């Protein structure tokens with residue numbers, strides 16, 4: 001990796017963490033203006049709901065659509081695990097911080113990257129094919145999926161050496177930075193809002209209304 | 215595409231209202247509600263929705279209308295709120311007419327979709343926000359607005375006058391006495407164990423339900439009372455028309471009447487939306503941490519009476535029976551197990567519904583939808599074909615509905631889809647089944 005990337009990589013991580021923290025604090029302020037949010041939130045029932053919705057086939061809707069459930073969980077699992085443990089990144093952590101940790105064997109990482117890409121393509125096809133999804137789709141939904149799979153495509157290409165290494169790595173790093181920065185500022189914020197919105201609904205159903213929401 | 219014939223339905227409440235609007239008023243009202251009356255939840259919901267359509271099949275309207283994408287919960291928000299946000303409140307009359315149609319007649323705020331959206335996005339809350347905007351703009355279906363007006367003037371939903379109310383109670387007391395000697399309807403009894411409240415359609419058109427309750431109370435030997443003045447009606451249509459000021463006033467009157475009589479608790483008749491208004495929406499709007507007196511729904515009350523042996527069931531119903539789990543007491547209170555306990559105590563041949571419990575489909579009448587009145591009835595029937603299939607599949611002949619909206623809604627479904635079934639409240643079955651001698 002060329003050293004001129006370093007400030008941009010810093011920017012990406014600061015943007016991701018700072019942006020997320022900013023968003024959550026801002027939302028906490030807004031939430032305290034609502035009579036219901038904080039008094040309703042309940043740790044036990046909130047956690048109960050979040051866990052059901054994080055567990056594959058833990059909810060009725062997931063059981064009603066098994067194929068989608070498998071794709072969605074595979075997509076998300078690979079998407080979160082691969083970048084943390086891929087060899088190329090482990091090397092970089094080692095070089096810049098001296099931290100070394102477990103890394104995925106290259107063929108496994110390759111496979112997991114392809115799962116993310118395949119999952120992304122499935123989401124795009126589903127958007128086109130299923131009328132109830134197409135009806136609420138805008139160009140940005142496609143753009144987001146493409147952005148999400150981009151680092152996996154480019155990382156894979158770099159690893160295979162299909163392009164001159166320098167170009168492939170440049171494309172990869174650029175898309176990786178965009179990926180990280182997009183999380184707090186686009187619908188990808190669902191990564192952290194998920195916990196709050198689900199916990200709120202779980203509390204409202206469980207603690208207030210004595211019912212289950214899965 | 216929404217059903218074109220439904221889109222053309224005329225409703226003076228909406229159509230005449232639109233003529234009086236100016237672009238400035240529309241914009242100001244929408245911005246007021248979005249900026250001042252909603253905050254974090256709305257923002258998170260708008261930002262989080264990934265447009266995945268997983269909520270679609272949760273909704274009876276979508277399932278009943280051949281999976282028309284415009285009836286998916288997310289599409290209802292897209293065609294109303296998303297546009298209002300995107301255009302910063304600069305929307306026109308035809309847009310608002312469609313938004314009002316969607317918000318009042320195509321969503322019953324049943325919250326089933328929140329159990330199917332992975333993020334638990336509260337579509338019903340978003341749709342209620344659209345209703346709020348419509349209400350402030352004066353665009354409420356005429357029949358629904360009439361019930362709200364009645365609440366505002368008389369505090370009850372159906373223009374029942376004070377003397378009519380007392381007359382009806384006295385008449386029903388006589389009826390009850392002829393069933394069971396000593397049955398009374400004690401008025402304004404201070405310190406009673408139970409304050410019984412009903413919704414206004416009972417004195418207006420279903421008075422025998424009150425008489426039945428007097429028999430049940432006597433048979434179970436309950437120290438109870440009913441109020442002689444305002445506050446007796448626990449229903450709240452203003453909650454659904456978006457007139458939250460009147461909603462708060464109605465709930466306050468109900469709770470204050472009970473507090474004034476220093477009763478130990480309120481038991482309310484078989485109604486779902488009334489339960490929701492009294493226990494959740496009302497106190498929330500009034501900024502009460504919790505209501506001043508405990509309150510139970512009739513289903514919980516019957517459960518206690520049967521379980522404790524205060525009521526003894528003598529003759530069970532023999533015909534095949536099924537039950538409609540009302541959204542507001544099942545998804546809204548988790549009473550499904552108690553409900554089944556009561557039904558199994560009362561009936562020989564119980565056939566459960568599928569899906570059931572929290573996953574049951576709404577009746578399409580609740581949430582103020584049936585109160586939009588005759589102009590919208592056919593549209594409502596088209597939106598609830600899946601309930602007709604669900605009912606028919608049970609092969610029961612009697613459907614128990616411990617909720618007034620479910621009761622009327624399901625009667626309409628039976629008529630429209632020619633199911634040849636009939637509908638009863640638990641109250642009606644109880645008086646026939648209990649032992650009146652001991």
Ligand code: HEM
Nearest residue numbers: 082083086088109110113151155156158159173176177179
């Ligand atoms: C932001 C700074 C990033 C840098 C500097 C970086 C750098 C690298 C490098 C040097 C490689 C090794 C390529 C090779 O083997 O030749 C790599 C591989 C990879 N990166 Fe990144 N990356 C970044 C962000 C990301 C992000 C955000 C993701 C995913 C979300 C990602 C996913 C991957 C994957 C999946 C591979 C391996 C692909 C395979 O082996 O099949 N990277 N990255």
Ligand code: HEM
Nearest residue numbers: 072076123144145148183188190191194264265266332333
């Ligand atoms: C642990 C945190 C996360 C959770 C719980 C989560 C959950 C979800 C859920 C429930 C959906 C709805 C559709 C489905 O079930 O697949 C979804 C969709 C999606 N997620 Fe996540 N997600 C998380 C993190 C992420 C991250 C970090 C990314 C990428 C940066 C991402 C990218 C996507 C994309 C692109 C979709 C859209 C699929 C479509 O177009 O229909 N997710 N996510």
Ligand code: SF4
Nearest residue numbers: 273321322324325327
């Ligand atoms: S009717 Fe019920 S399921 Fe359908 S959109 Fe409204 S709240 Fe959701």
Ligand code: SF4
Nearest residue numbers: 263264266267269331
């Ligand atoms: S399921 Fe939830 S996130 Fe998906 S479209 Fe419906 S409301 Fe949006």
